[in-house]
Amino acid sequence: ETGVTQSPTHLIKTRGQQVTLRCSSQSGHNTVSWYQQALGQGPQFIFQYYREEENGRGNFPPRFSGLQFPNYSSELNVNALELDDSALYLCASSARVGYNEQFFGPGTRLTVL
Amino acid sequence: AQSVTQLGSHVSVSEGALVLLRCNYSSSVPPYLFWYVQYPNQGLQLLLKYTTGATLVKGINGFEAEFKKSETSFHLTKPSAHMSDAAEYFCAVSNAGNNRKLIWGLGTSLAVNP
Numbered sequence: 001e002t003g004v005t006q007s008p009t010h011l012i013k014t015r016g017q018q019v020t021l022r023c024s025s026q027s028g029h030n031t032v033s034w035y036q037q038a039l040g041q042g043p044q045f046i047f048q049y050y051r052e053e054e055n056g057r058g059n060f061p062p063r064f065s066g067l068q069f070p071n072y073s074s075e076l077n078v079n080a081l082e083l084d085d086s087a088l089y090l091c092a093s094s095a096r097v098g099y100n101e102q103f104f105g106p107g108t109r110l111t112v113l
Numbered sequence: 114a115q116s117v118t119q120l121g122s123h124v125s126v127s128e129g130a131l132v133l134l135r136c137n138y139s140s141s142v143p144p145y146l147f148w149y150v151q152y153p154n155q156g157l158q159l160l161l162k163y164t165t166g167a168t169l170v171k172g173i174n175g176f177e178a179e180f181k182k183s184e185t186s187f188h189l190t191k192p193s194a195h196m197s198d199a200a201e202y203f204c205a206v207s208n209a210g211n212n213r214k215l216i217w218g219l220g221t222s223l224a225v226n227p
Binding site for chain 2: 044
């Protein structure tokens with residue numbers, strides 16, 4: 001059974017650029033959640049995707065957007081990058097029905113200069 | 114709205130001593146509660162969870178936690194600390210609703226001294 005994978009591991013961008021982060025969910029999971037974890041902080045919920053549709057969103061601006069594909073993998077897109085977007089971005093997958101545990105990937109470390 | 118408070122951003126114990134990491138939650142609906150561990154430069158790993166049923170929950174690596182509704186607490190304990198337990202620990206709460214997003218505490222950094 002393959003766990004949650006994320007790419008790339010590290011990324012450096014400059015202000016104003018756009019970035020796409022990728023996540024492959026664990027086998028059998030159809031729900032993907034994205035979290036932002038700033039240095040020294042707990043994760044903050046960005047949004048969740050279930051069967052290719054957004055299913056809940058945290059307090060993040062519209063320049064944070066996402067996609068989920070038919071194979072349940074997912075992308076997080078961030079436009080017009082700001083310095084405060086520098087963080088570890090975590091993807092978590094879960095089975096939708098009657099299952100509460102979210103399995104996390106190793107994260108993508110984004111640095112915005 | 115749900116929230117989580119972790120008391121103590123840094124906890125230091127001696128190897129072999131009791132580990133106690135505190136978590137209090139606020140929730141208007143019956144909560145699902147979780148403890149995750151994060152090692153440096155790694156993602157989050159589930160230690161244990163409470164959803165329904167038995168209030169004393171046993172997890173991996175010898176950790177356990179007890180759900181106390183009257184105290185709105187879900188403290189994490191381990192009888193004897195090991196050097197390998199040094200990590201960041203996060204308590205989280207979720208709803209039983211549609212998206213079950215996790216709401217996180219700020220984390221507690223556990224140091225284990227030889």
